[in-house]
Amino acid sequence: MAANGSYPIDRIRGDFPILSEEVHGKPLVYLDNGASAQKPSAVIDQISKTYETGYANVHRGVHYMSQIATDAMEDARRKAQMFLNAADEKEIIFVRGATEGINLVASSWGRANLQEGDEIILSVLEHHSNIVPWQIVAEQTGAVIKVVPIDDAGIFLMDEYEKLLSEKTKMVAVTHVSNALGTIVPVEDVICLAREKDACILLDGCQAAPHLPVDVQALDVDFYVFSGHKLYGPSGIGVLYGKEALLDAMPPYEGGGEMIDRVTFEKTTYAELPFKFEAGTPHISGIIALGSAIDYLNGIGFDAIAEHEHGLLEYATERLTEMNSIEIVGTAPEKAAILSFNIQDVHPHDVGTILDHDGIAVRTGHHCAQPVMDRFDVAATVRASFGLYNTKSEVDALVEGIKRVQEMFA
């Protein structure tokens, strides 16, 4: 619903079959896109099409079906490459999701490059999947984790970050957009400052990739991860981008088929990038359908998506601000389409349970970001996260649902 009315919302909603489902007799209002987005027919149909017309194992068969499947998979890799503007398709590693991507870097890059006393910088905004893998590798190597604080609005404190940076800093791993608050981190500045100390940078792009255009070359970032299922693609597939030189120097993460050059019991040599990091048969249909999701997003265009979602966030923020006894958690001026809030004296779990009966899907809980909850001294929040198919009337439904909750718990 862009201001000029040109955003083709009806057509877009029509592309997502699940949006016409009813929940408890009410139309589904899906505001849990931050957890996982729904899938357009283009993605759903592609999964069937792969299995119906173009499926076999990839990269090893001389037969026709294997060639077709391999071509389709490698085509999807090029789509992901262009999506992130990576310099080379070899820099696109298919992983199960962002979690696996971060674990891969923490384990492979971390164990090869971190030594006792080296420092890893994270921020309070991180999702647990960008905390725990670093804690594991820190424990193994003796590296130390430093945490960038945020202010009361949920803004990443650049000054504090600068103070934490030193010659000991070897890795800066921060989120591009906070999943719990929606804060957009000024990653250009984060990267610039890290470069001065020759530190490596990983960005968790899970909540950014569905909302903003990402250009890894312009950012000059070393590693970038995102999950396909949040990008309107299938679950179980994601992308790790890594600079070729870094990936080349890193030891393999998992061993198995696909990732080898030559195996003998005396010595095994590994395959070239990207296959060195793709052990075993990959999620072939998921990869191909992720390519379809990228095509779908490109078809709408990120400028239009960002404008539409920004309008929804502004409208929702405005409407909730007008209401009594609502506290918005995370009020950074630069936010992606995520709105976290609490209703005074009502537990988020109760809010979610009642909203569900109105057909409204929101996330309640700590959002796998307990340090953020601790920072704001709350156990949990209600999170409405918007996607490209949401509408202002769905925001209105949310507002009505909140009013009902307030009446019921008064």
Next chain:
Amino acid sequence: MAGWKSGHIDRAWKPDYIDPMTELSKIDSTTQEIIDEFAFFDDWMQRYEYIIEMGKALEGLPDDRKDDAHKVPGCQSQVWFYARRENGRIQFDADSDAMIVRGLIALLLRVYSNRTPDEIISTPPEFFEALELGSHLSGSRANGLHAMVTRIHAYAKAFRDELSADTIEPETLA
């Protein structure tokens, strides 16, 4: 009830004696009572308002008893459960920070508190299905119902096996 009519009257004079058959029918009548109460409501809002009302009325626990040791794992909201034995029956005290969960606790205590271990063990939480609270309430683990019933049954089994215990600490539960 049926007990004294069928010649069990002298047993009823012994204060500690609990006739398993009589009590079993009592737990069943409690669950039936709850089902009947919920059948009275026209829509989900009324059912939930009733649960919220029960949640508000639940005595709960003082803050100093809401400790990590007595937290029930597997609940999205925080839930604390205590159990003690008095005159052969298990008394539960419980609380949650979420009101709907407090209401569910009130329902669970009506059914399971002040019962013998065997009665508790032989009563699965199936009566919840009949309350039409939405399939997610009975089926999902998110609201902690499953975790709470598991905890109640675990306490009951521990009290059955530890005949002399007056209290059971949660860390000893299987």
